[in-house]
Amino acid sequence: MHEEWKGLSLAELIDLLEPVPEPAPVSMAPQTMGWVWLGLLLLGLGAALIWMFVRRWRRDAYRRAALAELGTTAQDASSLASLVRRTALAAYPRSAVASLFGDSWLTFLDNAYGGSGFSNGPGKVLATAAYQEEQAGEPLTRLVKEWIKRHRRELPDA
Template sequence: MATDGLVDSTTDAALKSLNDIVLPLPVSYMPQTWSWAALGAVLVALVALASWRWLRRWRANRYRREALAALEALGRQSMAQTATDRFGQQLAELLKRTALAAWPREEVAKLSGDDWAAFLAQHATSPHDEVLGPLVDDREYRPASQPSGEERARLIDAARKWIESHHVPA
């Protein structure tokens, strides 16, 4: 039996008594207890401290990045057969500039010969490869006696290791 679109009185009364669905309040993202807020603050502080220390270390090592870039350019120049007879002088000068950037001028500028080689060995973090000692002691002032290609590669590698790993007291 069709009611022709008419709803009986009982159904009509039941439909009118229905209310809309009440949605719950949205869940807050704020911590429910003070300990979670304190933990969050400590974590934010630790991240900020770690970021600050990383930035300080990165800025303090700027001279190392610049010295490594200059060493890379010197290495390319020396291996490309456009090497000048000043290779030993240029490498020793680069090491001296690197040391002057890290230590006080009064401590480093006066060093030469055996004292300069001892300084390089003393501040190396790994056992010092004796390749740099003869360079700064002997070849620094003798442009005529230039190293071979293989020896240049060893000198550049030793200089790179020293620049990357020398220890500067705080």
């Protein structure tokens, strides 16, 4: 023991101690490559999901436009028939849709969404709507709205 420490109280001896050094800060960087790969995988997955969402949003723009027009259009059968025709031309190749008329047109519409409301329901009016004036009625408007929302983009079997 040093001579200068003799006769000091315990409190005075404690004051002579050097302070404990601060530990180095903990690094937030991943310690192993596994975490780096997992982070890159999650980043890539997030980017792919965003890309798919944007692609689907753009692909379904014609549906949103058709539904908006359906809300503002006159409720007569000829305007609904025109709207359905334009929507089908936006969704399917022109060569597959433009030449359809009458019962083949109604069958195409039924097959496109998996129902029978056009051939055997209120949608039957659409086959002749361009040639005669008729009011659409609520069932036909609902059917057209359902078709716009639910039709599949791949070509249905006719």
